[in-house]
Amino acid sequence: MSIQVTCPHCYKRFQVSDKFAGKSGPCPACKKSIKVPELTEQVVVHAPVDDSPKDSKGRSVLKPITAEDPVLTNRMLFIATGCVVGLFAIALGFRISGGVPLGAQILGAILLAPPLTRIGYTFVHDRELAPYTGVELRNRVLVCSALFVATWIVYAFIPGYVFELDAPREMSWTIAAVTFCVMLVLGTFASVACFELEFPNGLAHAGFYYSIVIILALVAGVTLAGVEPTGGRRVIPDSAVEMPAQPAAR
Structure with missing residues (x-):
């Protein structure tokens, strides 16, 4: 088992054997003295535990939800x-x-x-x-x-x-x-x-x-805007317009 080591001086990352756990030694990059972490200080990432229901063959019966993009035929x-x-x-x-x-x-x-x-x-x-x-x-x-x-x-x-x-x-x-x-x-x-x-x-x-x-x-020819407003305008019929009087003929 190897131990991940990061030099605190040059930040070089490397691996050493677990037999050097807790010991000090020179960094292979900058040659400055560093201390190898103890085994108890190592972070171990475990695989997630699958607690989902299983079938008779031990396979999960739950299917992941996948997004499907629309397909234009x-x-x-x-x-x-x-x-x-x-x-x-x-x-x-x-x-x-x-x-x-x-x-x-x-x-x-x-x-x-x-x-x-x-x-x-x-x-x-x-x-x-x-x-x-x-x-x-x-x-x-x-x-x-x-x-x-x-x-x-x-x-x-x-x-x-x-x-x-x-x-x-x-x-x-x-x-x-x-x-x-x-x-x-x-x-x-x-x-x-x-x-x-x-x-x-x-x-x-x-x-x-x-x-x-x-x-x-x-x-379709629908006029949505731009028509001259006609509201409020009073239309005077032709019969109501008074014509000027003609002068009498001599």
Whole structure:
């Protein structure tokens, strides 16, 4: 058995036989006198004791939890590509047909939330932890989707109430940008709370949803901001306008 020795002068590490335990001698590197530690001073690291349940052959019946990264198969890529193309085709169809009714806008934001929330979670969940699956994943996706949709209340009502606008699209793009940032922060907290994500991952998760919805809305011809406000303006009919009197002919 050998003893690990560290020279206190030059910090050289080496091994000596246990027969030199407790004795003094020169360091092989700096030649200064050092003392070899006693055997009782040695730190022995023992293998951990396995107290887990065993089968008849003495093997542990517990399996370690391993994190598996998502694997994108050709079929999954084909389906994802088809969905993206289909969504943009529908958005272009609305644009060509003259715009998206308000009811369709609300329905689209609601229907897009669950799949986008589920897809986003696939890429942002903590790789060191096992992802949520099954019923628990479904419930968390539904709750997070509902919270994402609820944040559109900020866009629909808050700026109009503060600035006395008739419609959200009448806000300037600067105010719209601030509004979307507030929505993004709220969505990030919703994502972090529902899926126990780190803040950057939650930010990416919420940003994925809002980015796709806003891009599809713009492609469909939905005007989100920048329209000249018309609220509060009094329109005078032509019949009420008094024409100047014509001078009498002589």
